[in-house]
Amino acid sequence: MTDPITDDTSRALRTAWFDYLDTIEPFRPALHAYGLKLTGDVWDAEDLVQDTLLKGFAMIGRGDLHGPGSPVADPKAYLFRTATNLWIDRVRRASRERAWLGEPQAPTPPSDPDAARQGAEALFSAASPQARAAVVLKDVFDFTLEEIADQLRTTVGGVKSALHRGRAALAAAPSDPPRRDGPSQALVERFIAAFNSRDVPTLTAVLxxxxxxxxxxxxxxxxxxxxxxxxxxxxxxxxxxAGVYRDEPVVLFFNEDDRLYDIVRLEGDGDLVSRITNYCYCPDTLKAVAAALGLEVSLLGYHQPPQVLTRMIATTTLPWGEGMKLH
Structure with missing residues (x-):
């Protein structure tokens, strides 16, 4: 059977994708900031941005931008609405999973500072995702009540009620997000040592x-x-x-000017690396982490044009290689 995805089709899709990124680039910083306010976690915010962009690419690519009732007539509003809906669905799904597993949905009254922090986090989490989104959209990004009602698919009265509930919950919540587990420090150091050896068998053996x-x-x-x-x-x-961001060991890449230009997160399977996530083309995430660590940053931007990226891969000017497949 002939492969329906030809090289020409793949190149056309890549070109369309990068053209799309160029078009929506002015909205990216605000979209990432919105995701960060919703999730409280820089990595989750980047995931939300990427999911939003993928969905937007599909909708904008097949929709009528200027037709009556077009959902994408206002691209910024559409992207924010998409991010909101994706995040609400994610929170609801996580809540259903916790219920299915029999995990408690509300904290017990705390008696010490650490428990109080966890309780406040749980209190804000217990507020409806619509209430949380309403607060961020109004108080941070200054959307009108009518615009927020459209985002949340509710009425202006519903928005006002959500703002009241969300602000009360937000006032009781700490600004710091909960910590997350990461790879062991030993695995990170082993990965770095293997990379710095510049020896292919040694580096391969870590994966x-x-x-x-x-x-x-x-x-x-x-x-x-x-x-x-x-x-x-x-x-x-x-x-x-080796670096540590919010108690998670990470790998920091510096250029010859000692500026941070990449962050890599690892997942492990025993003493081997099973997953490498590379954030060099996520400037909003890089800036947030660099600021938290007190580092200067050198940004590559949101992407490189396909022909430039392909050339860089071929000449090994970035830390990944021929096995990379462009979406």
């Missing part, structure tokens, strides 16, 4: 056979023998250091 390499918004690869290790050892300009 599982099915290790996935993900570059949000651009592409990724799979497998320890997909070319990633070969490209990595050839990237002479990179200096890697």
């Amino acid at each position: 599982t056979e099915t290790c996935s390499i993900e570059v949000p918004g651009v592409g990724g690869g799979r497998g320890r023998r997909g070319g990633w290790a070969e490209a990595s050892v050839g990237h002479a300009g990179a200096r890697l250091e």
Whole structure:
């Protein structure tokens, strides 16, 4: 059977995707800030942005931008509405999963500071996702009540009620998001040592056979023998250091000017790396993490044009290689 996805089709889709990123780029910082306010976590915010952009790409690509009642006539409003709906669905799904697992939905009264922090976080989480979104849309991004009603698919009266509930919950919640588990410090240090050895077998040996390499918004690869290790050892300009962001060990990439230009998060399977997530084309996330760590940042932007990125992969100027597949 002939493969329906030809090279020409793939190139056309990549070009359309990057053209789309260029078009919506002015909205990206605000969209990321919105995701950060909703989720309280920079990584979850980036995930929400990426999911929103993918859905927007499909809708804008097949919709009439200027027809009567077009949902994408106002691209910024559409992206915010999409992010809101995706996040509300995610929260509801997580709540259903907790209920199915029999986990408690409300905290017991706290008796110490750490428990009080957890209780406040749970209190804000217990507020409806619509209430949380309404507060952020009104108080942070200054949307009108009518615009928020459209975002949340409710009435102006419903928005006012949601704002009242959400502000009360938000006032009791701490500004810091809950901590998350990450890879062991030993695994991060082993990964860095293998990279710095510039030895392909050593670096390959740190990865599982099915290790996935993900570059949000651009592409990724799979497998320890997909070319990633070969490209990595050839990237002479990179200096890697272990870092800790919100108690999670991460890998920091510095250029020759000692500026942070990439952050890599690892997931482990025992003492091997099973997943690499590379945030070099997520400038809003990079800036947020760099600010928290007190580092200067050198941004690559949201993406590189396909022909530039392909050339960079071929000449190993970035720390991934021939195994990378562009979406």
